[in-house]
Amino acid sequence: MASQPDVMDKLVSLCKRRGFIFQSSEIYGGTGSVWDYGPLGVELKKNIKDRWWNAMVRSRDDIEGLDAAILMHPRTWEARGHVAGFVDPLVDCKTCKGRFRADKLEDARCPQKPSKQPGAHDACQLTEARNFNLMFKTYMGALEESASIVYLRPETAQGIFVNFLNVQQSMRQKVPFGIAQIGKAFRNEITQGNFIFRTREFEQMEMQFFVEPGTDMEWFEQWKQLRMEWHLALGLSPERLQFHQHGAGELAHYARAAFDVTFDFGGTLGFQEIEGVHNRGDFDLTQHQQFSSKKLEYYDQLNNKRYVPYVIETSVGADRVTLAALVNAYREESVEGEDEGRVVLGLHPSIAPIKAAIFPLTKKDGQPEMAKGILNDLRMAFPMDYDESGSIGKRYRRQDEVGTPFCITVDGQSTTDQTVTVRDRDTLAQDRIDASQLKSYLAAKLVG
Numbered sequence: 150m151a152s153q154p155d156v157m158d159k160l161v162s163l164c165k166r167r168g169f170i171f172q173s174s175e176i177y178g179g180t181g182s183v184w185d186y187g188p189l190g191v192e193l194k195k196n197i198k199d200r201w202w203n204a205m206v207r208s209r210d211d212i213e214g215l216d217a218a219i220l221m222h223p224r225t226w227e228a229r230g231h232v233a234g235f236v237d238p239l240v241d242c243k244t245c246k247g248r249f250r251a252d253k254l255e256d257a258r259c260p261q262k263p264s265k266q267p268g269a270h271d272a273c274q275l276t277e278a279r280n281f282n283l284m285f286k287t288y289m290g291a292l293e294e295s296a297s298i299v300y301l302r303p304e305t306a307q308g309i310f311v312n313f314l315n316v317q318q319s320m321r322q323k324v325p326f327g328i329a330q331i332g333k334a335f336r337n338e339i340t341q342g343n344f345i346f347r348t349r350e351f352e353q354m355e356m357q358f359f360v361e362p363g364t365d366m367e368w369f370e371q372w373k374q375l376r377m378e379w380h381l382a383l384g385l386s387p388e389r390l391q392f393h394q395h396g397a398g399e400l401a402h403y404a405r406a407a408f409d410v411t412f413d414f415g416g417t418l419g420f421q422e423i424e425g426v427h428n429r430g431d432f433d434l435t436q437h438q439q440f441s442s443k444k445l446e447y448y449d450q451l452n453n454k455r456y457v458p459y460v461i462e463t464s465v466g467a468d469r470v471t472l473a474a475l476v477n478a479y480r481e482e483s484v485e486g487e488d489e490g491r492v493v494l495g496l497h498p499s500i501a502p503i504k505a506a507i508f509p510l511t512k513k514d515g516q517p518e519m520a521k522g523i524l525n526d527l528r529m530a531f532p533m534d535y536d537e538s539g540s541i542g543k544r545y546r547r548q549d550e551v552g553t554p555f556c557i558t559v560d561g562q563s564t565t566d567q568t569v570t571v572r573d574r575d576t577l578a579q580d581r582i583d584a585s586q587l588k589s590y591l592a593a594k595l596v597g
C-alpha cells in the first residue's frame with residue numbers, strides 16, 4: 150500500500166514556530182529524545198488525555214481511575230521481570246562509535262553515510278548484539294548504595310497491578326472491572342529521531358481490565374474494537390489505521406494474545422504502533438503475589454470461589470497519539486482567488502487547542518471593545534484567542550495553521566445590529582449570527 154507523504158520536518162518546524170512543541174533544554178543544545186510542550190501543545194495533549202479519560206473512566210461504571218506514584222518499590226520491577234529483562238539488543242559500530250538497536254537497524258542511518266543503514270556501508274564494523282537495560286536508575290534517600298536503588302517506572306501498568314485489591318475493595322467493584330491511569334513513564338531509548346514518536350520521557354494512558362479466566366478472549370475482542378473506535382472518533386483517518394497481530398515470535402511468553410493499533414505516519418516511518426491491546430493472562434498478579442507474599446485473589450461472593458483474574462490491557466502513548474493527530478491533520482491547500490495557499494491543521498474540534506478566535510475587522514468604531522466583550526464572555530467556556538493585528542486574511546491563516554475551528558469577526562454591521570460572522574476552518578463558509586447566540590452555537594459545533 151502506498152504510504153502517506155512525509156510531513157515530519159514541516160511539522161517539527163510548525164510545532165516550534167507556533168508554540169506546540171520545543172526541544173528540551175534547547176539553549177544548552179537540547180536533551181536527546183526529550184521534548185517540552187508549549188502553550189498550544191499542552192492544550193492539545195490535555196484534550197487528547199481528557200477524551201481518553203472520559204471514554205475510559207467517566208462514561209463507564211466498571212472502570213475506576215488511579216494516579217499511582219512514579220517511584221515504586223524496586224521489587225515491583227523484579228516481579229515484572231524488568232530488572233533482568235527490560236532490555237533492547239544493541240550493536241556498536243567500531244568505526245563511527247554509533248550505537249544502534251539490533252532489531253531496528255532499518256530505522257537507523259549510518260552517521261558516515263546517511264543513505265545507508267548501519268552495517269550496510271563498507272566502513273561499518275558492527276559488534277555482536279549486547280543487551281542494554283532501558284530503565285533509568287536512581288537512588289532514594291541519602292545513601293548512594295545498591296540497597297537504595299530505585300527506578301523511574303518504564304510503564305504505568307504496575308502501579309495498577311499493585312493497587313488491584315485496594316481499588317476493588319474500596320470501590321466495591323466486582324470482576325469484570327478495570328483500573329485506568331494516565332502518567333509519565335521513562336525509558337532510556339537508544340533509537341533516536343522521529344520527533345515525539347519515541348522519547349525517553351513520555352506519558353502513557355493505560356487500562357487494566359480484570360476478568361474471570363475463560364472469559365478473557367471475549368473481553369479481548371471487545372477491547373480491541375472499542376480502542377480502534379476511539380482512535381477513529383478522535384478523527385484519525387480510517388485508511389491510516391490498521392491492526393497488527395503479534396505473531397508467535399513477537400508474543401511475550403506470558404501473553405495469550407496481542408494486537409497493536411498502528412497508524413501510518415507517512416514517509417519511511419509508515420505504519421507504526423500507537424497502542425497495544427494485550428491479553429496478559431494472570432502473569433502480573435501471580436508474579437506480584439509471589440514476590441510480595443500477599444494474596445491478590447478476587448473473592449466471587451455470588452459463586453463462593455476465589456481466583457486470580459486474567460487481565461486485558463490497553464496501553465496507548467499520549468505523545469504518540471498527539472503526533473498521530475498532528476500528522477493526520479496537517480495539510481497544505483490552495484485557496485480560490487488567492488495566490489498564497491494555506492497550511493491547515495484539520496484537528497478534530499474537540500482536541501483543537503484554541504476553539505475560536507475573535508477579530509475586530511478594524512481597530513476603530515467600537516469594534517475592538519465589542520470583540521473584547523465577546524472574548525470575556527466566552528473565554529471561561531472555551532480556550533479563545535484575540536487578534537487585531539494584520540489583514541483579516543493573515544489572521545485567518547494564523548488560526549488555520551494551529552487548527553482553530555472557528556474565527557469570529559466583529560465588523561461595521563456588528564456594532565449596529567449585534568451580529569458577528571463565524572467562519573468555519575474547513576469549509577470556509579461564513580454564518581452571520583447574533584452575538585448572544587455564540588456560546589450555544591459553538592457548544593453545539595464542538596461536541597463529540
Ligand code: ATP
Pocket residue numbers: 304336338345346347348349350351353422423424425464465466467468469470
Ligand atoms: P515500541 O516497540 O515502539 O518501543 P513498545 O511495544 O515497547 O513500543 P509498549 O511497552 O507496549 O510499547 O507501550 C505501550 C504504548 O506506549 C506504545 O504503543 C506507545 O504508544 C507508548 N510508548 C512506548 N514507548 C514509548 C516511547 N519511548 N515514547 C513514546 N511513546 C512510547
